[in-house]
Amino acid sequence: MTRPIPDAFLKGIDRLEPLPVTAQALLRSVTDGDVSFAKIADLIELDQAVAANLLRLSRSAAYSGAQNVTTVREALLRLGTSTLLDLVLGDFMKRLKFSAPMYRLSEDDLWLHGAGAHLAVRAIQQERPNSKIPQAALTAALVHDIGKLVMVRHLKADVAVILQYCHDQQVTFVEAERALFGTDHAAVGAAMARKWKFPEAITDAIARHHDAELHHSTPVIDAVVTANLVAKTIGMGLGAEGLNLRVDMSCPRRLGLDFESFSRVCVQTAMWIDDVREAHGLGSGKHPAQVH
Numbered sequence: 001m002t003r004p005i006p007d008a009f010l011k012g013i014d015r016l017e018p019l020p021v022t023a024q025a026l027l028r029s030v031t032d033g034d035v036s037f038a039k040i041a042d043l044i045e046l047d048q049a050v051a052a053n054l055l056r057l058s059r060s061a062a063y064s065g066a067q068n069v070t071t072v073r074e075a076l077l078r079l080g081t082s083t084l085l086d087l088v089l090g091d092f093m094k095r096l097k098f099s100a101p102m103y104r105l106s107e108d109d110l111w112l113h114g115a116g117a118h119l120a121v122r123a124i125q126q127e128r129p130n131s132k133i134p135q136a137a138l139t140a141a142l143v144h145d146i147g148k149l150v151m152v153r154h155l156k157a158d159v160a161v162i163l164q165y166c167h168d169q170q171v172t173f174v175e176a177e178r179a180l181f182g183t184d185h186a187a188v189g190a191a192m193a194r195k196w197k198f199p200e201a202i203t204d205a206i207a208r209h210h211d212a213e214l215h216h217s218t219p220v221i222d223a224v225v226t227a228n229l230v231a232k233t234i235g236m237g238l239g240a241e242g243l244n245l246r247v248d249m250s251c252p253r254r255l256g257l258d259f260e261s262f263s264r265v266c267v268q269t270a271m272w273i274d275d276v277r278e279a280h281g282l283g284s285g286k287h288p289a290q291v292h
């Protein structure tokens with residue numbers, strides 16, 4: 001169901017910074033295939049930060065783990081344009097650097113939560129290689145909470161008021177958003193995705209990732225809902241919402257995940273996210289060894 005979005009948020013979405021040129025070209029390449037490989041390689045070579053990240057990622061265990069990749073073109077061939085799109089979008093989200101007090105998320109939390117969900121989809125693909133999860137699910141997981149960006153920019157909401165409302169009315173955090181502000185971060189995120197011309201499968205997954213009962217779900221939505229739960233379970237971006245969310249458990253079931261395999265996905269995701277945190281100088285979540 002599409003919920004109308006109040007004017008203040010629509011104006012905020014209109015004023016959003018555009019996506020980086022590289023991300024726009026990659027989106028066009030992924031959706032229409034109308035941007036050549038050579039053009040993408042040229043764009044990446046102009047962007048030092050993305051080029052360095054691309055090389056690092058292509059050598060990391062979560063991706064190809066190929067130590068001998070030395071050029072942007074080799075890395076691009078190995079990883080493909082969808083993975084590169086995720087890398088550029090992740091970099092964009094990381095550079096936005098905003099804290100979100102109404103969600104009790106610090107500057108890096110929102111990006112890390114998206115990165116955790118993205119890696120969770122990879123872990124599900126590894127756990128269930130026959131589940132046929134489309135590549136779009138990886139991108140959708142990365143950006144599923146992007147609506148929080150506009151919510152915090154246009155609301156001076158006190159998190160204590162939201163939490164009190166959740167407590168008094170016995171509702172989830174996202175239901176409190178809807179009741180108090182007339183919209184929620186899923187609807188706002190979907191409107192942002194439409195403005196940025198994301199493929200429909202991704203926009204749809206962002207819009208419905210908090211629906212308690214999903215009608216006509218898709219493999220992308222199943223993956224995003226499950227990945228969000230994995231990220232939360234391993235403590236990535238819990239924020240004020242914590243685990244106060246409804247999850248349609250038919251999503252992990254449709255992906256063939258039972259309790260044991262879900263737990264393995266959580267462990268794998270936690271190990272990969274530790275590598276990502278360390279690579280970005282954020283320290284790992286690993287606890288230091290005790291010294292006696």
Ligand SMILES: [Fe+2]
Nearest residue numbers: 144145209210
């Ligand atoms: Fe969300």
Ligand SMILES: [Fe+2]
Nearest residue numbers: 113144145228
């Ligand atoms: Fe989330």
